[in-house]
Amino acid sequence: MNCKNTLKKSPKLVVIGAGIAGVGAAGKLLTHGFTDIQIVEASSQPGGRIRSSLFGKSTVDEGAQYIHGASGKNPIFQLAKEHGLLQDTHDRVDPELSVLTNMQKQMDPDVTKEVKNLASSILKHAHLIAQQKQYTQANSLADVYLEEVKTLIAQWDGDHTDLRRQKLGLLSMLMKWQCDHLAAGSLSEVSVHVYEEYKHIEGHDRNSQGLFPNLLQKLLEIIPREKLLLNKPVQQILWNGSFESEDNSLYPIKVLCEDGGHILADHVILSISLGCLKANGQSLFQPRLPEQKLNAIQSMGFGTMNKIYLEFEAPFWDENTEVIGLVWEEETPLSCQEPNLTEWWKRVPVFYVVGPTGRYGHLLVGTISGKEAEFIESLSLQEVASSLTCLFRQFTGRSSLPELKNVFVTKWFSNPYTRGSYSHISINSTGDMIDLLTEPLPQATEGNGSPMLQLLFAGEATHRSHHSTTHGALLSGWREAERLIDLYSTK
Known part of the structure; x- marks a missing residue:
């Protein structure tokens, strides 16, 4: 069966998490003609682990602050340069x-x-x-x-x-x-x-106090305000099902929110922190994630x-x-x-x-x-x-x-939507486990008639060679967007 022949012309997409991975994914999809996109963010502001607060005479960064590898090969550096955000930064040499x-x-x-x-x-x-x-x-x-x-x-x-x-x-x-x-x-x-x-x-690593919140705002400019829902924690994701909408269309995914509402979708990009997956991975998905993926989530390192x-x-x-x-x-x-x-x-x-x-x-x-x-x-x-x-x-x-x-x-550990700061490869994990976590669901096995790419996984912890970094997070969001772009390509 040719999966592309059965795909909807205008798929309904949900991005969970408005950190730089989720915002990056949504932005790329919008620029490639996808229109039915909804970003749901649990907290009261976008950014995830990119956040600033007033302190002293100015604002200071609670989270991301350094561009790791300040060169044209780093997408964060390149975007910051394009948007004129590098004036107040300096290399840490x-x-x-x-x-x-x-x-x-x-x-x-x-x-x-x-x-x-x-x-x-x-x-x-x-x-x-x-x-x-x-x-x-x-x-x-x-x-x-x-x-x-x-x-x-x-x-x-x-x-x-x-x-x-x-x-x-x-x-x-x-x-x-x-x-x-x-x-x-x-x-x-x-x-x-x-x-x-x-x-x-x-x-070099470039000290960029204040750059990341400004860069996030630039990335948000191409996303219509109504496509970003704040204060919208997700309670559970029902997937690999058949859920009917008001117009009798069928969708494989239903995203249940803590406020009692729900959103139907063809595809969901999850860009929540590994800390949240560790805390909620067993109960967040119905049916449960495959045991190998759950084991990878629990085995990988994530600290504060x-x-x-x-x-x-x-x-x-x-x-x-x-x-x-x-x-x-x-x-x-x-x-x-x-x-x-x-x-x-x-x-x-x-x-x-x-x-x-x-x-x-x-x-x-x-x-x-x-x-x-x-x-x-x-x-x-x-x-x-x-x-x-x-x-x-x-x-x-x-x-x-x-x-x-x-x-x-800062209080990244007690924040219920981060549960820590960022990932590392623990003694119980390997780089292969990062690849395993990254694999979308359901698996494309022979004879599997389920719709493709229902659950896609993004975030810094899903990038094998650039985990723990903002550029790794952004690249992971772009990667998952490109999976969907390729899936719906007419080539």
């Missing part, structure tokens, strides 16, 4: 890192750079190191990182005790920083093959990385400082593996200086991941401010350092 220790010392920049380069090389090449050194039991990044640290400890035996302590503390700090990049609670949760799967795009914005009356850092690192001299990578909620601030490895000062005032933003990132969402802003004021007084040795003027903490 080996930022000036000023490292303080809890013993009120400032680490030698040359030592900092040397250890940072060592740690970066170990992590980026962990899969190769495991092969070369025959670490046959190495499943996680931590397995390789900690073995290499043991080697470094032996090499540093000749160092002065204080220097050796600082180097080990710095390796611990860098390990936490890497967890922030991966939205992971521990490197022991992350597959040793994570950087083998992830493909870097040429170009929160930002902590701090406003000061006056800076305590030098004007050339871009990143402030915090090293606990008593820590080593071997000693700080377990979550520590009572001293959650020890999990914040760095604070970035938010600039320019004229636009933002005197702001720092810290990053935190793991159980501690989840825990701080339950604290009051006063508790966070008090703890971090004490932290900075300890590291600077300035007991008179003023109280913070203002604090803002």
